[in-house]
Amino acid sequence: MAMLTAFRTTTLPRFSSSIFASRLVLVADSDKFTHSLAEPWAGLVHIVQQKGGYSHIIAAANSFGKNILPRAAALLDVSPITDVINIFGSSQFVRPIYAGNALCTVRYTGSSPCMLTIRSTSFPVPAVSANSRSNEAPISQVDLSTFGEDSVGKSRYVQHTSQDTERPDLGSARVVVTGGRGLKSAENFKMMEKLAEKLGAAVGATRAAVDAGFVPNDLQVGQTGKIVAPELYMAFGVSGAIQHIAGMRDSRVIVAVNKDSDAPIFQVADYGLVGDLFEVIPELLEKLPEKK
Ligand SMILES: Cc1cc2nc3c(=O)[nH]c(=O)nc-3n(C[C@H](O)[C@H](O)[C@H](O)COP(=O)(O)OP(=O)(O)OC[C@H]3O[C@@H](n4cnc5c(N)ncnc54)[C@H](O)[C@@H]3O)c2cc1C
Numbered sequence: 001m002a003m004l005t006a007f008r009t010t011t012l013p014r015f016s017s018s019i020f021a022s023r024l025v026l027v028a029d030s031d032k033f034t035h036s037l038a039e040p041w042a043g044l045v046h047i048v049q050q051k052g053g054y055s056h057i058i059a060a061a062n063s064f065g066k067n068i069l070p071r072a073a074a075l076l077d078v079s080p081i082t083d084v085i086n087i088f089g090s091s092q093f094v095r096p097i098y099a100g101n102a103l104c105t106v107r108y109t110g111s112s113p114c115m116l117t118i119r120s121t122s123f124p125v126p127a128v129s130a131n132s133r134s135n136e137a138p139i140s141q142v143d144l145s146t147f148g149e150d151s152v153g154k155s156r157y158v159q160h161t162s163q164d165t166e167r168p169d170l171g172s173a174r175v176v177v178t179g180g181r182g183l184k185s186a187e188n189f190k191m192m193e194k195l196a197e198k199l200g201a202a203v204g205a206t207r208a209a210v211d212a213g214f215v216p217n218d219l220q221v222g223q224t225g226k227i228v229a230p231e232l233y234m235a236f237g238v239s240g241a242i243q244h245i246a247g248m249r250d251s252r253v254i255v256a257v258n259k260d261s262d263a264p265i266f267q268v269a270d271y272g273l274v275g276d277l278f279e280v281i282p283e284l285l286e287k288l289p290e291k292k
Contacts (some may be wrong), residue, residue: 026052030144031229032152035160036064039153042071045184047075047147047220054113061117061227062171062209073115080115081106085122088113088270100246122169170219171197173202174234178221181239182258182277190216191281192236198288204228204249206244222247236277240265257281 026048031243032040045057045068057072059065061083062205073080086094091108094115150277170176177190179198189209203216204221221228223243233251238244240256240263247252250270256269257280266272273280 003027014063020245025137026142027139028142028144031146035157037153037155037157038067038071039155040151041068041152042075043147043153044142045069045072046075046151047144049113049140051143057113057115061115061119067118069115069117076113077203078110078113078115080117081108082117084116085120096246099242100249101242118120119227119239148162154290167196168200168205170200170202170221170226173228173230175199175201175234176204176221176228176230176248176251176258177201177234178204178238179209179214179236180206180238180244183209183214184271185239186214188278191285194283194285195234195288198285198291200291201232201234202230204248206241235265235269236281238265248259 028044028048033044039142048054049057051073055142057069059069066082069080069082081093081095083095084093085096085103088094089106091114092105093108094105096102097104123191158168168174177192177196183189184258185191189205192203195201203215203219204226205219209215210217210220210225217225217236220226221244222241223246225247227247227250229248229250229252231252232255233248233253234255234257235248236257238256238258239260240258245264245268253271254269255271255273256265257264257273257277258265258273259276261274
């Protein structure tokens with residue numbers, strides 16, 4: 001089953017749910033959507049757009065949205081705008097370029113629909129109305145009679161593997177502790193996991209740490225990894241390459257521990273400690289109380 005939310009509105013002022021004139025939840029009930037494969041989902045967006053004639057199609061700039069939206073845009077023959085971090089009116093958007101070192105304001109002048117992926121960390125969570133009825137939306141079934149076998153594409157679901165963890169999701173965690181190549185080994189990286197446990201944090205890693213095999217690549221933060229903006233971001237043994245900074249610079253408070261006082265991470269850190277992480281982390285672990 002696939003669920004899409006449709007809105008009728010004249011403007012897009014930062015997605016406040018209260019401004020939407022009318023909402024509709026579209027439900028497409030078919031086992032073709034069970035495993036979130038991009039091809040059938042893109043085909044579904046295509047069908048929904050052909051029937052609904054929406055002005056905008058928006059997906060989160062996460063791996064799921066980034067997988068589907070460009071495919072759907074190709075089917076609809078429009079050019080998507082990716083990684084939107086701010087919205088002015090219905091056709092003007094801000095997006096980062098050069099690994100976040102510059103912001104670019106773009107105006108969409110193509111044909112309808114305007115398709116966007118947005119960085120959800122750049123937008124406030126919309127207030128939920130105290131009136132529960134205004135949080136409700138009617139549900140409508142999508143007619144899949146024109147959804148041909150071709151729309152399913154060539155991908156086939158094989159299996160899903162994921163790490164069972166009680167830790168918060170990296171993309172939405174309030175605290176993230178990230179380890180870099182300075183950790184030196186997968187064994188040493190376990191210190192980050194202990195620290196995360198004590199802080200109720202998610203664990204992140206640099207690409208160098210991922211490439212060295214310390215952790216799987218779903219923990220990578222940065223331009224080619226996840227974009228995070230937690231309340232507290234702690235970086236240990238991370239040099240602060242622009243591609244890494246691009247994924248965490250919007251964090252509210254950044255703490256960096258590095259033995260090199262010239263490491264670029266200190267340029268974005270609110271609190272920096274020049275020191276050896278192999279001394280700092282054990283001391284932190286000792287002093288932090290056990291999580292209740
Ligand atoms: C197209 C492209 C995309 C990329 N995308 C990403 C991305 O998404 N995310 C990402 O992270 N990188 C990305 N990179 C790689 C990026 O350029 C850097 O190579 C990488 O971020 C470096 O990781 P690091 O800081 O762990 O390693 P290093 O740069 O090697 O830094 C290790 C740091 O650890 C410190 N250190 C060592 N030992 C200790 C110790 N005992 N105590 C304290 N500090 C210590 C060192 O002083 C050093 O500053 C990308 C690169 C390219 C070209």
